[in-house]
Amino acid sequence: MLDSKCIFCKIIKKEIPAKIIKENEHVMVIEDIHPKAPVHYLVLPKKHVININYLQESDFNLVTEMVKIVQEITKNIQDSTGKQVDFNLISNNGEGAGQSVFHMHWHFISGKNLYLDGFKL
Numbered sequence: 001m002l003d004s005k006c007i008f009c010k011i012i013k014k015e016i017p018a019k020i021i022k023e024n025e026h027v028m029v030i031e032d033i034h035p036k037a038p039v040h041y042l043v044l045p046k047k048h049v050i051n052i053n054y055l056q057e058s059d060f061n062l063v064t065e066m067v068k069i070v071q072e073i074t075k076n077i078q079d080s081t082g083k084q085v086d087f088n089l090i091s092n093n094g095e096g097a098g099q100s101v102f103h104m105h106w107h108f109i110s111g112k113n114l115y116l117d118g119f120k121l
């Protein structure tokens, strides 16, 4: 289920440290080591899946768990007006798309408008 050479699996097994924001049986949310925004978390399944292309039918519950933990997190982060924060979820799948750690993850980004900062879709 976990890969002994994978950095995120090592974090999941608590073999190397990370700032853990939230975790449960299925998923873990950690702070990105090089945050690109005031809030930059990584949402990881506690199963070594390389990226979305490698997800099997039996893994789809993990995606639901990832969405659920994102909702739990946004409930606890308010902007300066007390409103639940707006956020981006970004998923790089494959080297050509910028993936550098080959354990599926979503970047949870908040507190920075990427589009005002030159990011385009």
Ligand code: 5GP
Binding pocket: 007, 018, 019, 030, 031, 032, 033, 034, 035, 042, 091, 092, 098, 099, 100, 101, 102
């Ligand atoms: P990717 O480029 O694969 O979409 O994103 C990988 C992310 O993992 C990068 O934003 C990078 O800063 C982060 N990262 C890489 N190694 C570590 C680590 O050891 N700990 C933490 N917390 N984040 C890491």
Ligand code: ZN
Binding pocket: 002, 003, 006, 007, 008, 009, 010, 047, 048, 049, 102, 103
């Ligand atoms: Zn892994």
